Amino acid sequence: MAATTVLPRPKAYDDTFFRPISIWLTTTDHKLIGIMYMVTGILSFLLAGIFALVIRLQLSQPNLSVVDAETYNQLISAHGVTMIFFFVTIFLTGIANYMVPIMIGARDMAFPRVNLLGFWLVPVSIILYYSGFFTGGALNAGWTGYAPLTEKAYQSHSLGVDFWALSLIVWAISGIMASTNFLTTIVALRAPGMKLTRLPLFVWAQISTSILLLVVGAPLAAAMILVEFDRQLGTQFFTTQGRPVLYQHLFWFFGHPEVYIMILPGFGMISEIVPVFARKPIFGYMTMVAALFGIVFLSMTVWAHHMFTVGMNTYVEGFFMIMTMLIAVPTGIKFFNWIATTWWGSVEFTVPMKFAWGFLATFLIGGITGVYLASVPVDTQLHQSYYVVAHLHYVLFGGSVFTIFAGLYYWFPKITGRMLSRKLGEWNFWTLFVGFNGTFLIMHTLGLEGMPRRIATYANPSWGTTNMIITVSSFLIAFSVLLFLINVVRSWYGGEIAGNDPWQGNTLEWATTSPPPPYNFERVPPIHSFMPLRDLREAGEVAAATAEPAKV
Amino acid sequence: MAARARALFGLSAAAFLLSSCDGLGGISPIFPTPVSPNGEGIYALYVGISIPAIIIFIGVEVALLWVVLRYRRSRQPAGYVPPQIHGHTGLEVAWTVAPLVVVLVIAYFSFVELQRDFQPISNHQMLVVIRGHQFGWDYDYGNGVVVHQEGTLAGDVTPFVVPVNTVVKLQFQGTDVIHSWWVPAISGKTDAVPGYDNFSWLKINQVGSWRGECAELCGVGHGTMQIIVQAMSQSDYDQWVQKQLATQKASPSPSPSASPG
Numbered sequence: 001m002a003a004t005t006v007l008p009r010p011k012a013y014d015d016t017f018f019r020p021i022s023i024w025l026t027t028t029d030h031k032l033i034g035i036m037y038m039v040t041g042i043l044s045f046l047l048a049g050i051f052a053l054v055i056r057l058q059l060s061q062p063n064l065s066v067v068d069a070e071t072y073n074q075l076i077s078a079h080g081v082t083m084i085f086f087f088v089t090i091f092l093t094g095i096a097n098y099m100v101p102i103m104i105g106a107r108d109m110a111f112p113r114v115n116l117l118g119f120w121l122v123p124v125s126i127i128l129y130y131s132g133f134f135t136g137g138a139l140n141a142g143w144t145g146y147a148p149l150t151e152k153a154y155q156s157h158s159l160g161v162d163f164w165a166l167s168l169i170v171w172a173i174s175g176i177m178a179s180t181n182f183l184t185t186i187v188a189l190r191a192p193g194m195k196l197t198r199l200p201l202f203v204w205a206q207i208s209t210s211i212l213l214l215v216v217g218a219p220l221a222a223a224m225i226l227v228e229f230d231r232q233l234g235t236q237f238f239t240t241q242g243r244p245v246l247y248q249h250l251f252w253f254f255g256h257p258e259v260y261i262m263i264l265p266g267f268g269m270i271s272e273i274v275p276v277f278a279r280k281p282i283f284g285y286m287t288m289v290a291a292l293f294g295i296v297f298l299s300m301t302v303w304a305h306h307m308f309t310v311g312m313n314t315y316v317e318g319f320f321m322i323m324t325m326l327i328a329v330p331t332g333i334k335f336f337n338w339i340a341t342t343w344w345g346s347v348e349f350t351v352p353m354k355f356a357w358g359f360l361a362t363f364l365i366g367g368i369t370g371v372y373l374a375s376v377p378v379d380t381q382l383h384q385s386y387y388v389v390a391h392l393h394y395v396l397f398g399g400s401v402f403t404i405f406a407g408l409y410y411w412f413p414k415i416t417g418r419m420l421s422r423k424l425g426e427w428n429f430w431t432l433f434v435g436f437n438g439t440f441l442i443m444h445t446l447g448l449e450g451m452p453r454r455i456a457t458y459a460n461p462s463w464g465t466t467n468m469i470i471t472v473s474s475f476l477i478a479f480s481v482l483l484f485l486i487n488v489v490r491s492w493y494g495g496e497i498a499g500n501d502p503w504q505g506n507t508l509e510w511a512t513t514s515p516p517p518p519y520n521f522e523r524v525p526p527i528h529s530f531m532p533l534r535d536l537r538e539a540g541e542v543a544a545a546t547a548e549p550a551k552v
Numbered sequence: 553m554a555a556r557a558r559a560l561f562g563l564s565a566a567a568f569l570l571s572s573c574d575g576l577g578g579i580s581p582i583f584p585t586p587v588s589p590n591g592e593g594i595y596a597l598y599v600g601i602s603i604p605a606i607i608i609f610i611g612v613e614v615a616l617l618w619v620v621l622r623y624r625r626s627r628q629p630a631g632y633v634p635p636q637i638h639g640h641t642g643l644e645v646a647w648t649v650a651p652l653v654v655v656l657v658i659a660y661f662s663f664v665e666l667q668r669d670f671q672p673i674s675n676h677q678m679l680v681v682i683r684g685h686q687f688g689w690d691y692d693y694g695n696g697v698v699v700h701q702e703g704t705l706a707g708d709v710t711p712f713v714v715p716v717n718t719v720v721k722l723q724f725q726g727t728d729v730i731h732s733w734w735v736p737a738i739s740g741k742t743d744a745v746p747g748y749d750n751f752s753w754l755k756i757n758q759v760g761s762w763r764g765e766c767a768e769l770c771g772v773g774h775g776t777m778q779i780i781v782q783a784m785s786q787s788d789y790d791q792w793v794q795k796q797l798a799t800q801k802a803s804p805s806p807s808p809s810a811s812p813g
Contacts (some may be wrong), residue, residue: 063705069772098673142769148746149729149770241745244730278623284639287648309732309743309767311724311750314670318663325655332651333644335612340643342619345634357620364612368605371655375601375662377594377670380740381583384732384767445579449735452767455775459705460763468581532730 017416017515023078028112029518030101033119035415037094040122041087046481048082051075053478060471061464062457069456073140074133074160076454080143081164084258085171086126088400092265093178095407096206098415100182102509102516103200104192105524110184121170129167132160139164142454144255145227147238147247152231162231165224172221179210179217191267191508193527195214200507200530201288205268208292212257212264215300220254223247247308252303262396264292266403267334270356273410274338276503278345279354281531284337291330291337298327308379317376324374331367335360349446350503351425355406358433362398369444384454387447393440405432405484412491413498417514420495424487438473442466506531558575584737587762587783588754590669592737597665604654669739672751678714684724684731684744684766687773697796703766703776711782715789716756724750729771735764735781743768756783 024032055075058066067075097115101108109115132138136158141149148154150161186199186207199207227247230236236242267303275282282288304312304320338360347353369391373379382388405428412420446466452460501510509516511525528535582599586592625632636661674717681692687703691712701710724733726746733752734741742752784792 042557069775073769073772075775089784146730146769154729230608239724240728243747244745278634280595280634281636281638283637284644287644303714309741310745311743311748314666318659318666321662321666322656322659325659326652328655329651333648336647337644339612339615339619340637340640342623343621344637345623346625346632347623348627350624353620357616360616364609364616368609371605371658372598372601375597377662377665377740378598378601380670380742381594381598381736383741384734442579445581448583448736449580450584450734450764452734452765454769455765456772457705459778476621481750524650 002545016115026116027363028108028116030109030112030115031098031415031516031518032402033115034094034096034098037097037122038091038357039094040126041091041094044082044090044126048079048087049478049481051079051082053474055079056471056474058457059467061149061468062461064457067456070137070140072456073454074138077139077142077145077164078129081129081139081167083396084143084262085168086122086129088262088396088404088515089175089258090122091404092209092262092400093175095269095404095411096182096202096209096265097178099411099509100203100206101185101189102512102520103203103507104186104194105508105527106189107519107521109181110188111181114177117182118181121174121177124270125167125171125174128163130163130171132163133156135159135163144251145203146251147227147230148240148242150227150231151239153240158341159376162228165227165231168224169221169418172217172224175213176217179214182206182210183214190525191524195531198527198530198532199287200268201271201282202268202507204289204292205264207272208296209261209264212261212296212299216254216261219250223248223250223254226250245307245387248307248310249303252306253300256303256306257299259395260295262400263403264295266359266400266407267292269403269407269410270338270359271334272507273352273356273406275531276343276354276410276505277350278342278347279348279504280341280345281506282337283340284333287333287529288337291333293326294330298323298330302327305374308309308376309383314376321374321376325371328367328371335364335367346373349422350409351422351429352406352410352503354426354429355402355409358429359399359402359406362394362402362433365393365441366398369394384452385447386443386451386453388439389453389497390443390447393436393443397436397440402432405429411445411502411509412488413502414509414514414516416492416495417498418491418495419498419502420491421487424483424490428480428487431476431483435473435476435480439470439477443470501533501537504534504537506534507534511536560722571600584762586737586739587756587758587760588738590753591759593665593669594740597662600661601658604658608654673719673721673753676719676753678718678720679723680712680714681723681725682733682744683710683727684733684770684777685727686729686771687766687777689731689733689766689777689779693729693793695793695795695797697800699796701779703773703778705776705778709778709780711761711780713782713784713789713792714754714756714758715786716783718786719753719755722752722754724752730768731766731770731777732762732768733779734767735762735779737762738764738781743769754781756781759785 027033054067058064058072138160139145140160145161145164155161186203226237230237230239238244238247271282271288302320302324305324308317372383373388373391409420409425446463451463498514500512500514508525512521525532525536583595586595641670677756680695683690683692689701691699691701699710699712701712703709722742724744726744728746731744732741733744737750738754738756742750760781761782764779766774
């Protein structure tokens, strides 16, 4: 384990990665498609991160003009759209594409060609969105693109909004394809013995995510089609003469479940990582699954909590408030179960485990501020302020990004056959943890003091110092991401050879080689519980030591 | 308002902790001191939610630290095999029910405040129609006085003037895109949406000026849509109205600054 010299690569590595580009373009192997999804996601993350740095420079002091207001509005929109649609969702689709078939003992996804088509729609969607920059300006109304600001009357100079709408229609179709494929794969292609009650929790999380995207992808596409009708065919759905609030209903019926599409796979990854590094089975498997579906149901009944200032009936607002607060219950169950899993455990605080703990420590804050925001009267103060910006980053960065890093450090050895450097990983984690909290914790207070989000600059001098601290911290995040990239590149070429099962995992992906062969398994191992690999390992060890294997 | 005073008194310990930091520029953990009863209601609710929130936050963070420090492999005896526990029905029920009770209590108090301060009122002594436009606010008092608060970052905008201790009903209208009127010291924000009227109210309890901004992205001038609300004594206010009527009669062209739209 201590060897730092470059060891020869496993043969599967060459089989997987050193292929002609034509094979990468046309492959239907879920693993290669998964890698392409993940690479696309990471590139989007870097691009949107650069936008964020420009935004932070602009806001670092009062009355700056690093960029003008129009450019600023395009940057915040591109940052949001790219992070949400092209990074988090896409990356998570990629890691699920890679892992789900292996974890259930399948050879590939149910519809490999649909998988390939679904992936290639993503670059199409990205190119469509960025085309806006070459037509007089991209979307400049925030990632939510509220009508009537997106209508032609206020956007006559550019086609940015049109390209955004078309991009999201393509994105929604791609997401619906991927979701259908995941559900079919998990229902139809499980290996013998892989009962539903033995599915890894990451696979359960992918089931719930896919159900959500399947339900809400179409309303998003519908909203975008109506925006296009308004802009190009002269209809009056959301115009100043129409009903602008209808757009908000349609958008948030997609938009709020999208938050869970971005976090449930993360919950799944944490549910895989914590038991492995605590050496205990997950606490409350069935309540974990039930909590996932509780979140799926509740997340589709809360969308109007984004609209508490538009002037709805107070009883309607009360309904959405209670449903929103109820989401704290299944989320709380998951938290307590993760803590209970670790209790009495034998905890190895590896880099994936650190990121898992970084997620728990920060996502908790996002969850608690979510309850403040759910309370209608309090929300009328906090809505559209920097408090919300802080909250949503605690959920999406503290939540999704930390879980993505946890998953990457956990599965990188399986995907490439090599370990990521632990030392660089520790640096990566601590700089990210400090940088993240330095950036977003004091953002709450700016919102409480009255700083609205999405303003290109501000006159209030007493906000200057806080904003400067935030900007400096945001560059620490950038430094941390740079460390991560260095770690990936160095480890991919010269990292320690991982072997099949470097972490002593519980699930099937650790039974095959790293990276797995194109068909995944020579022979699918027998499955008798939701931890088939641990059963095998224990049976082997115990059989060697004693005559009677101790079953758990 | 006795019940509200009692509620505030009951929460005074937490309120003291939070409000002792009030006024710190840029790092205040709570809203500015409210000057209108609806703002006071929100403030009290925020303090009330903070009590379970802070307890849960500290409790869970301590538990998270405890498990990874106490149960580290290096602290366990060599060859330690953890007990293979798959769950505990009683515990799982407990941590389902406990958060449920907490959020239902928070929801109850929130709903009470919602019904009390967020209904369109009819006991107002004055009505002002506020129209949002790109990029500024018009305040129509209905008696011939109209204040044009055109957005700028170069200096202070024209204040929206109200008399103290007077219930003023605010009727919001959007004339182009959606705007949102927000003065944190008074109350929460209310959207000005094209196509229908939206309502809020204020009753400012002291003479002074308070700042706010438009809170809904409305175009390139969004950040310039500053708000200043100035509360005057009734006699000063009456004088101000007379002066406005005189000047507005003298120059019927309403807008004092050039509007880009």
